[in-house]
Amino acid sequence: MENKTGTVTHSKGNWCTVLEKDTQTAIECRLKGKLRLTAWNTTNPVAVGDVVHFTIETDGNGLIHAIEERKNGIIRKAAGKNPQAHIIAANIDQLIILATLAYPRTSLGFIDRMLVIAEAYKIPKSVILWNKCDLYDAEMYTKAQYHAQMYHNIGYHTYILSALNNAFLPILSQIIENKTSVIVGHSGTGKSTLLNLLNPNLNIKTGDISVWSNKGKHTTTLATMHLLPLYHAQIIDTPGIKELDFFNIEPHEVSRYYIDFLPYLSDCKFSNCLHQNEPHCAIKNAVQENKIYSERYQNYLGILEMLRQDKK
Ligand SMILES: Nc1nc2c(ncn2[C@@H]2O[C@H](COP(=O)(O)OP(=O)(O)OP(=O)(O)O)[C@@H](O)[C@H]2O)c(=O)[nH]1
Ligand SMILES: [Mg+2]
Ligand SMILES: [Zn+2]
Incomplete structure (x- = not known):
């Protein structure tokens, strides 16, 4: 049977729509057994954007037997205490x-x-x-x-x-x-x-x-x-x-994702500085010297507060 490659354009449960690479046609595909990328601890195996390998079965539907490694993926937090997340989109x-x-x-x-x-x-x-x-x-x-x-x-x-x-x-x-x-x-x-x-x-x-x-x-x-x-x-x-x-982020990680903070982060006195009230904070200094936009800093504080409220 001929091996085909395509991109997932829609996914629901164990079924998904795959756009076949060469013909650009949409094919309904089923997932083979317990197929899943081991590096991703998610409740669902495939996401929109995943590149998959499949064969056409006698009923005309595809059977997916491999998912290519993802270069990135957006995940959604699972409800309650469930440690597993849901993958929404990939690549x-x-x-x-x-x-x-x-x-x-x-x-x-x-x-x-x-x-x-x-x-x-x-x-x-x-x-x-x-x-x-x-x-x-x-x-x-x-x-x-x-x-x-x-x-x-x-x-x-x-x-x-x-x-x-x-x-x-x-x-x-x-x-x-x-x-x-x-x-x-x-x-x-x-x-x-x-x-x-x-x-x-x-x-x-x-x-x-x-x-x-x-x-x-x-x-x-x-x-x-x-x-x-x-x-x-x-x-x-x-x-x-x-x-x-979308937020699977701890308060201490937020500043790493503020690209305008990055040049200053290593100059804070405390390595675990949250850039709030700590002394000798390079971020607060940079804001005061107009090297970081104060709008951005205020919203950074807002994100910390949002994450705190979410934990309660
Ligand atoms: N004047 C003006 N109206 C716009 C423009 N772009 C979108 N609209 C109008 O804004 C309204 C909402 O647009 P949508 O495209 O339905 O918005 P959406 O982001 O898809 O909204 P959701 O599907 O609810 O998330 C429609 O009445 C559009 O016609 C624009 O550039 N100028
Ligand atoms: Mg819309
Ligand atoms: Zn700091």
């Missing part, structure tokens, strides 16, 4: 943070928490997009420019644009081409609109608050990989996942 090249200063306004806190997640999960590149710029007045536009410049100076890629305007298609396609991206952003910031601009064939419903974001309602979370063949790109959407679900 990610880039995180796209979709923000906006129009409704629903994105806080810098959200952006900073997402950047920590990107660094923690070893996602090589992060891009911050300020969407809905057509709705910005002069003051909002100036603010967007200031924020974009700030994150650019820190080392991230930033753009101000509108997902409703075709004129931004060239820059958007450049951002995503030849990559697997994960897109995150509050409900209503325009994720689906942006995907539709990149591939009108996707025809994703926009405008409604997606069913997944219904607070209090328990929903299974599924990541979906949208294909953008024109740009050899994939974008993974993770509807309904709350920010905190």
Whole structure:
């Protein structure tokens, strides 16, 4: 039987949809036995983005017999005391943070928490997009420019644009081409609109608050990989996942994922410095000397507080 290779675009239980590499056709596949990557202690064996090897069975479905090692993966904490996590997406090249200063306004806190997640999960590149710029007045536009410049100076890629305007298609396609991206952003910031601009064939419903974001309602979370063949790109959407679900980080680790803190970390007097009230803290000094943006530092303190509340 012929061995085939493909990428998982959708996964549920022991079944998943795999995009076959050579023909680019979607094949429903089943997992063979207790297949699982040993390095990943997760409740589910495969994730969207996994590269798998399979054969076609007599019923026309595929049977997966191997999963390639992942270069990275985003996991979701398991509920309660369960030490096992759930893998949401794998082999990610880039995180796209979709923000906006129009409704629903994105806080810098959200952006900073997402950047920590990107660094923690070893996602090589992060891009911050300020969407809905057509709705910005002069003051909002100036603010967007200031924020974009700030994150650019820190080392991230930033753009101000509108997902409703075709004129931004060239820059958007450049951002995503030849990559697997994960897109995150509050409900209503325009994720689906942006995907539709990149591939009108996707025809994703926009405008409604997606069913997944219904607070209090328990929903299974599924990541979906949208294909953008024109740009050899994939974008993974993770509807309904709350920010905190991504955080598998201890308070003392957070500063390691603040890339603008890294040059100073080794100069703190205490090696376990949390950069709060400790004496001779190189981070606090750098903030005072305007070498680190105070906005970033304030949000860092916010993350520590959030992790503390979560532990209670
Ligand atoms: N004026 C303006 N409206 C936009 C822009 N981008 C998106 N919108 C509108 O914002 C609303 C929400 O957009 P969606 O694409 O559905 O947002 P989403 O991020 O997919 O939201 P969820 O699926 O709920 O997470 C829709 O009414 C869009 O038409 C933009 O650049 N400018
Ligand atoms: Mg949407
Ligand atoms: Zn310190």
